[in-house]
Amino acid sequence: MRFLRIGPAGAERPALLLSADAEAAYDLSEVTPDIDGSFLATLGPERRADLAARAEAGEFPRLPLAGARIGAPVARPGKVVCIGLNYRDHAAETGQAIPAEPVVFMKASDTVVGPYDEVLIPRGSAKTDWEVELAVVIGARARYLDSVEAADAVIAGYSISNDVSEREWQLERGGTWDKGKSCETFNPLGPWLVTADEVADPQALALRLSVNGEPRQDGSTANMIFDVRYVIWYLSQFMVLEPGDVVNTGTPAGVAMGTPGQPWLQPGDVMELSIDGLGAQRLPVGKA
Template structure:
């Protein structure tokens, strides 16, 4: 099942895409933490299967992020062997965890802004995990998978100078406005199946820069969620970005960082496609 939100910024309407590709009004006020925690996914699936959801006449509208107001965005760094190598870093023995401001989340085709003073704004195609319940001290991989509501494409946009050369934590290079396009859909976990065999690609101005697969994660989705739950409580509506494969600007010859006017396109098998034009803050 594909859940999404369509409409102008701040006025998005939650809908579901049916098997024919038509949008159906789900009759819920939002797709957010309260929706997931109260069994919203099951309610919508039941109503969709029962033919009780009216058509939504909204084709051509802007697509917003599929999750409204995530409580937090938790990220895993250096989680693909080839990306760790291109970054000049050793493969981590435990997941590298950092946070990203929740208000970085924007729609999948919204403009991404190069921050003022930036010279090293970079791209990262990632599999995003959307949490569907409370995850606290999970004791197994099975329990971790059970708490996942679904998956989406995330672009973990990063400013490398802010992140790596300005002291302190990574967060300052990760939390600039518009730095987390998400969507176009939240695809429920049952439809995705195995999250560890999804092809993922990214293009800059039509040139392929990243071409990877989630099977090459160092720490897979189940382990990432289980591990995080030992250090923080994950709650319904939280988003977890699980890392990026090789091909970011940081690791490329000449380091072709983003400039205003560039176009990023991202896709992950079964999760749709994003397209962002780069602007200037």
């Protein structure tokens, strides 16, 4: 099952997509005001089955996708928590050691934009970079989970995330990662939230990113140092994860920082991202 939000920024409608190739989604406005934490907290198997049955029976209005703006599939998250250096090949390309524990940082919630929205290079930026990532969307409160396996019960689903980063500000301006990660538009998300039951193995997904049609990243979640379950369990020992929170789980090799010549993003560039079964993003690059 795929959830998405359709419409102008700030006025998106919650919607359900029954298949990846459908030409229209189903408007869930009569069921929930938005795809947010309150809705995700109720999204158990019975609720999902009921929504699918009602959609197939024609109970919900249809929203054509052609020409429609697709927003981020989760309304402004309470938290965006990120894991750095979580792929062996990415750690190697940046010349850093494999971390003994997950590297944790945060992004501002208002960095989240839609999967086809413009990404803005900040004023004064010289080193804006890309990072395709598997995003985990939380569906139940996670506080001191007692086992790695318990993470399964708190995951609502998965999406594509682009952890856009300004490397100079992240690494050369005092060592505080957040200020190189929290610029406006720095977290495109979507197009869909795919429920966890539809993702057979989150550790067997191919991730890809190209810039202007040139392949840059081509990796697999199998190369994660800390897998999805471990990351969610680990975070729950340090903070409370709430329904609607988003966890970015790291990026494979191929970022501009680790590429010869360091081809940083420029206005006019176009980034295209995909993850198996989770759809694709196409993001034009502009300037703030």
